[in-house]
Amino acid sequence: MNNMMTVIRFTLFNRLKTKSFKISTLIFVLMISLVVNLPAIMESFAQDDGDKAVKVGVMAAKPELSEQLTQYFAKAQEGGLTAKIEIVPMNRADSAEAENALIREKLKAEEVKGVLVAAEAAQGEFPALVYKTEDAGFSLSSGGDSTAVALQTALQTIKMNAAVIQSGIDSAVLAKIQEPVKLTSESISVNENPVKSKEEMGIAFVLVYALLFLLYMSVIGYGSMVSTEITAEKSSRVMEILISSGSPLKQMFGKIIGICLLGLLQLVLIGVVVAVNLMFPWNVDVIKDMNIDLSLLPLDLLAYFLLFYLGGFFIYATIFAAIGSLVSRSEEVQQAVMPVTILIIVAFMSAMFGLQNPDAPFVVVMSFIPFFSPLIMFLRIGLGTPAAWEIILSIGIMLGSIFALGWLAAKIYRTGVLMYGKRPSWKELRKAMKAFEG
Numbered sequence: 151m152n153n154m155m156t157v158i159r160f161t162l163f164n165r166l167k168t169k170s171f172k173i174s175t176l177i178f179v180l181m182i183s184l185v186v187n188l189p190a191i192m193e194s195f196a197q198d199d200g201d202k203a204v205k206v207g208v209m210a211a212k213p214e215l216s217e218q219l220t221q222y223f224a225k226a227q228e229g230g231l232t233a234k235i236e237i238v239p240m241n242r243a244d245s246a247e248a249e250n251a252l253i254r255e256k257l258k259a260e261e262v263k264g265v266l267v268a269a270e271a272a273q274g275e276f277p278a279l280v281y282k283t284e285d286a287g288f289s290l291s292s293g294g295d296s297t298a299v300a301l302q303t304a305l306q307t308i309k310m311n312a313a314v315i316q317s318g319i320d321s322a323v324l325a326k327i328q329e330p331v332k333l334t335s336e337s338i339s340v341n342e343n344p345v346k347s348k349e350e351m352g353i354a355f356v357l358v359y360a361l362l363f364l365l366y367m368s369v370i371g372y373g374s375m376v377s378t379e380i381t382a383e384k385s386s387r388v389m390e391i392l393i394s395s396g397s398p399l400k401q402m403f404g405k406i407i408g409i410c411l412l413g414l415l416q417l418v419l420i421g422v423v424v425a426v427n428l429m430f431p432w433n434v435d436v437i438k439d440m441n442i443d444l445s446l447l448p449l450d451l452l453a454y455f456l457l458f459y460l461g462g463f464f465i466y467a468t469i470f471a472a473i474g475s476l477v478s479r480s481e482e483v484q485q486a487v488m489p490v491t492i493l494i495i496v497a498f499m500s501a502m503f504g505l506q507n508p509d510a511p512f513v514v515v516m517s518f519i520p521f522f523s524p525l526i527m528f529l530r531i532g533l534g535t536p537a538a539w540e541i542i543l544s545i546g547i548m549l550g551s552i553f554a555l556g557w558l559a560a561k562i563y564r565t566g567v568l569m570y571g572k573r574p575s576w577k578e579l580r581k582a583m584k585a586f587e588g
Contacts, residue, residue, distance in 0.1 A: 157404025158411070161379065165412050175416055179423050186427040190435075203234035204297050207256055207265035209249065210277070211242055215268055215308075222304045235300060238262055250282075257284050263297055276309045351533070354448055358532035359505065361455045362525060364417060365462060366498040369524070372413040373466040373494075374487055377474030379405055380563075381483050402475075402563045403556075406467045413463065454531050461548045462524025466490060468552070468559040475563040497522040501529050508534030518544050520551035 165171055208216045216239040223235045238261070243249040253265045264283035271277035281298050314327075380402075427433060469490050477486050500522060504513040508530050517527040517540070527544040530536045 154400040154404045154407075157401055158408040161405050161408025162411050165375075165409065166415075171412070171416075175419065178416070178420060182420055182423055183427055186424060187430070187433065190430075190432040203236040205236045205238050205262045206297065206301065207238045207240045207253070207262040208268070209240040209242055209253075209265055210268035211270050213239060215277070218308045219301075219304055222307060223300075226304075235297060240265065253282050266301060276312065279305060354451065354532045355505070357448070357451060358529055361451075361532075362498070362501050362529060364420065365455070365459055365525060365528070366494065366501075368413045368417060368459065369462050369466055370491060370494045372409050373463065373470045374483075374491070375409050376406055376467045377470040377477070377483055377487055379409070380471060380474035381477045381479070399560050399564065402471050402560060406464065406471060410460070410463050410467065414459075417459070448532070451532050454528055457545070458524040458528040458548075461545070461552065464552045465520055465524065465548070465555060466494065468555045472559040472562040475565075493521050497525045501525040504529045505533065508532075514540075518547055520548050523548050 208219060210216065216237050220237045223237065227234055240252070240256075243252055249267065253267075256262045256265065264281055267280045267282060268277040269279070281301060283298070470487060473486050473490065474483065477483055497516075500513070500516055504510065504526060507513065513526060513530065513534075514536075516522040517530050517536070519526075523544045527536070527541065527548075531541060
């Protein structure tokens, strides 16, 4: 045990002193600080224009259309249903050329964003309308200009109201007809698990997405560091001295645990940076504006993250350690670990797919496969509704796989670290393992 603790301390503190760790940690801190503060930064740039209403000119023979549009948008804005639009009444000109000249002048001076031109219509008929704007690529069918789309919705409502009133229906009856139906939604779980509210799901989605990314980056980064560390010592012949001074198994697990602690230390630092940034006054205001309640933060999800982080790390780190012991040169490490790296990438991409449908059959099956469960089952716990037995079974399979892979990796490691030259085949490795045991 003393030898293992020595290896753990040496691996941890030796890596802590490296420039690569310090630089990568600094880059992570700066990137995360930027991401956390990005909403506040964007809001500060958009603040000047955020409260300004979009001005739209209305050119009609009679003022009724301008008045109706003004009333519609005033009522809609009170209900928070649309962007701020200010109607600017404009008089018709004597000719189409004069009207176009006036419109160009208004657009060039940026007095209006666009002009709605209403043609003269017979009594009781709704006029033909043209919305003229500088954006030549605008198309209502493609939903291009949000202002024009809002105008179309408003005009459709005004036209419908006019037609209903002309048919003899009382305005009070019309208001009753147009009163929106009150419909609330309530989630219910099919397996009696508590269902997350909309606010809880929003926080869980952001948290799961961020933690999945951290888990992926940490496992793929620090896992491959295990193989690199072992291969570097083997290529420099330091391994022969280390093996003679202690048990190969203690050497292997000491390195794995030391690098695991290094990864955890960096994750804790990242968590502290996020917490400090969220406490800044401007971020507190942004969180309030987004209706995010941090008291709904699922602390149990953080506990699951730690569990699946450790499980995923040890599953892959033992494989990386075994591969590292078989490689004699550092240049060959990346090629040797490529199949394992692909497994991690497949797990991460599957998790990204599962963000949209965490209870899909494909996702459910993958959550029980030990190479994928650290990411996929964590995703299901955060966003889906897995039964308790599913979580227990997945964790049990993961722990069993760690012991099985640890046992196999230990057998490969204690044989492979003393084999130099070309990478041994499986047949040669099995033969050497039997000879070692004998």
